[in-house]
Amino acid sequence: MDKRKSAKNRKKKKTRLLPRPAHTKAAFVEWVDGDRPAHLSAALHEPRELRKRKVFVFDESKMGQQLIKFFRRYHVATTLMCALLLFVFAWVVLTLPSFGDPAAPTNNMVPAEYLTHGTAETGAENVVTAMIFTYRGFDTLGESCVLFLALSSVMMLLLRRDMSSVKPKERIALQKDAAKEPKTRNFIVTVMSRILVPFIFLYGLYVLLGGESSPGGGFSAGAIMSAGMILYRHAVGAEASERLMNERLFTVIRTVGLCIYAVLFGVYILLQGGEGGALTSHLIMPIDIAVGMVVMCTMYGFYALFTKGEI
Amino acid sequence: MMSFLNTLVQHRYAITATILFVVGLMNLMQQRYLVRKVIGFNIMDAAIFLLLASRGYVEGRMAPVVAEGTAERAAELYINPVPAGLVLTGIVVSVSVSAFSLALIQKIYREYGSSDIKELVHLVKRED
Numbered sequence: 510m511d512k513r514k515s516a517k518n519r520k521k522k523k524t525r526l527l528p529r530p531a532h533t534k535a536a537f538v539e540w541v542d543g544d545r546p547a548h549l550s551a552a553l554h555e556p557r558e559l560r561k562r563k564v565f566v567f568d569e570s571k572m573g574q575q576l577i578k579f580f581r582r583y584h585v586a587t588t589l590m591c592a593l594l595l596f597v598f599a600w601v602v603l604t605l606p607s608f609g610d611p612a613a614p615t616n617n618m619v620p621a622e623y624l625t626h627g628t629a630e631t632g633a634e635n636v637v638t639a640m641i642f643t644y645r646g647f648d649t650l651g652e653s654c655v656l657f658l659a660l661s662s663v664m665m666l667l668l669r670r671d672m673s674s675v676k677p678k679e680r681i682a683l684q685k686d687a688a689k690e691p692k693t694r695n696f697i698v699t700v701m702s703r704i705l706v707p708f709i710f711l712y713g714l715y716v717l718l719g720g721e722s723s724p725g726g727g728f729s730a731g732a733i734m735s736a737g738m739i740l741y742r743h744a745v746g747a748e749a750s751e752r753l754m755n756e757r758l759f760t761v762i763r764t765v766g767l768c769i770y771a772v773l774f775g776v777y778i779l780l781q782g783g784e785g786g787a788l789t790s791h792l793i794m795p796i797d798i799a800v801g802m803v804v805m806c807t808m809y810g811f812y813a814l815f816t817k818g819e820i
Numbered sequence: 821m822m823s824f825l826n827t828l829v830q831h832r833y834a835i836t837a838t839i840l841f842v843v844g845l846m847n848l849m850q851q852r853y854l855v856r857k858v859i860g861f862n863i864m865d866a867a868i869f870l871l872l873a874s875r876g877y878v879e880g881r882m883a884p885v886v887a888e889g890t891a892e893r894a895a896e897l898y899i900n901p902v903p904a905g906l907v908l909t910g911i912v913v914s915v916s917v918s919a920f921s922l923a924l925i926q927k928i929y930r931e932y933g934s935s936d937i938k939e940l941v942h943l944v945k946r947e948d
Contacts, residue, residue, distance in 0.1 A: 565939035572945055580938065587849040591842050598838040602871075607830035609879035616878060620902050621895035628886045628894075636884040636894075636901040637908075645905055652912045659916030666923040679930045723885060728908055811919045815926070 633721040633793050641726075642796050646774050653800055656807045657767050667814045683818075695744075702744035709737035717801045718794070727797040731804025738805070739812045747817050756820040759806055766802030769795065833874035840867035854925045854935040858918055865914040869907045876903030 567573035606613035623640050633639040641649045669675055675683065717730030742750040777792050813820050828835060840863055847860025877899055884901040886894050929935045932943055 565934065565936050565942070567938065567942065573942070576938070576941060576945070584850060587846070591846050591849075594845065595838065595842045598841065599835065602834040602838050603827055603831055605831065605834060605875075607827075608833055608874055609877050611878050611881075613875075613878075615875055615903070616900055620900040623901055624884060624886065624894035624898050625891060627901075628891055634886050636886060636898065637904045640901050641905045641908060648905075648909060652909055655913055655916050659920050663919050663923040666927050676931075682930050682933075724883065728912065808915075815919075815922065 638726045653803050660807045660810045669818045699744045702740045706737050706741050720797050727800030731801040735805045735808030738809045759820045763806035766799045769799040837867045837871035872903045872907050876900040
């Protein structure tokens with residue numbers, strides 16, 4: 510036992526890929542050397558065993574030989590195809606109008622129309638925001654639906670409400686994963702997240718509310734705010750982050766966000782016939798906020814589902 | 821020769837996008853492990869975004885946030901906003917597709933204990 514341990518230590522000393530376990534003589538020596546204070550060594554993640562990967566090799570059977578042949582041919586064929594595609598694409602691309610050319614056919618009356626009348630018609634100075642939520646509103650509604658559906662399908666694949674719905678083979682793999690999870694929270698991440706998360710949310714709100722008149726909008730703000738939520742969850746753990754977001758709130762926000770968008774956009778289309786557009790010019794901001802809600806929930810949901818399989 | 825080099829410089833973003841696209845496609849088709857295939861797919865997405873975004877730029881013009889009083893001359897002052905909207909759509913779809921395929925890969929890994937395409941093909945063939 511002792512011998513094996515020392516052999517392991519020696520191996521670690523040689524590779525130095527992982528931090529040494531806390532409260533050992535080695536950690537003390539490191540502390541004396543000034544590498545890391547002893548009271549901080551508990552804050553580091555416990556070392557994880559590196560996963561040993563066996564590279565699969567086809568066996569000697571007839572099928573194995575056939576597959577070897579197939580993959581060899583496949584590699585040659587795909588390489589040739591990619592080379593051909595590279596030539597074709599490069600040729601096509603060189604016939605395009607050059608970069609930054611004002612006379613390019615893409616700068617036709619459509620962007621000119623958006624730029625000249627967009628602000629007056631929609632009430633948003635940022636023409637990109639004005640365009641995607643009004644002129645191309647159906648497209649953006651479809652995008653929100655894509656996000657919603659992607660999250661729903663990932664939930665279908667990965668969500669585990671209880672272990673009874675999980676196959677026995679999968680259950681063993683999950684238990685192995687859970688055993689490998691670090692028991693201690695990373696000290697640095699916890700402290701930094703306490704400082705950073707409020708500011709990330711503030712910045713997200715700024716980008717969200719400034720989306721009409723400056724670069725920003727629902728999509729970027731949703732991504733920023735979800736980054737804050739992901740940092741929070743990573744720092745305090747899945748159980749403690751219930752305070753911020755539980756499954757019910759999560760479902761409500763992402764569904765209500767999409768519904769608000771659909772309803773408001775319907776209102777927008779119906780009111781478009783009216784004159785002046787005094788009312789419609791105030792509709793971009795609520796639509797923006799609805800999109801922000803959907804995006805935020807989707808990104809956070811992806812993180813939660815991929816790390817733990819639950820919201 | 822000089823004129824060809826000049827053309828290349830004028831189309832620098834488009835050429836970069838082409839190379840990136842083919843690199844991504846090679847990754848998508850030739851990598852052994854499924855997660856790397858998804859990464860290749862994301863490189864392809866990035867190439868398309870680069871191409872689209874570079875199409876929207878117009879020499880010497882500003883980002884399309886219309887300042888007060890410039891609405892009449894806006895078409896000459898600001899760059900093309902349409903490709904920006906297209907890139908936004910593309911990013912959303914790319915995120916969704918990546919997440920969905922990664923979820924499928926996780927499922928496959930739990931089921932077969934591998935994400936190596938060769939091993940998976942072998943296992944599936946043996947099951948037939």
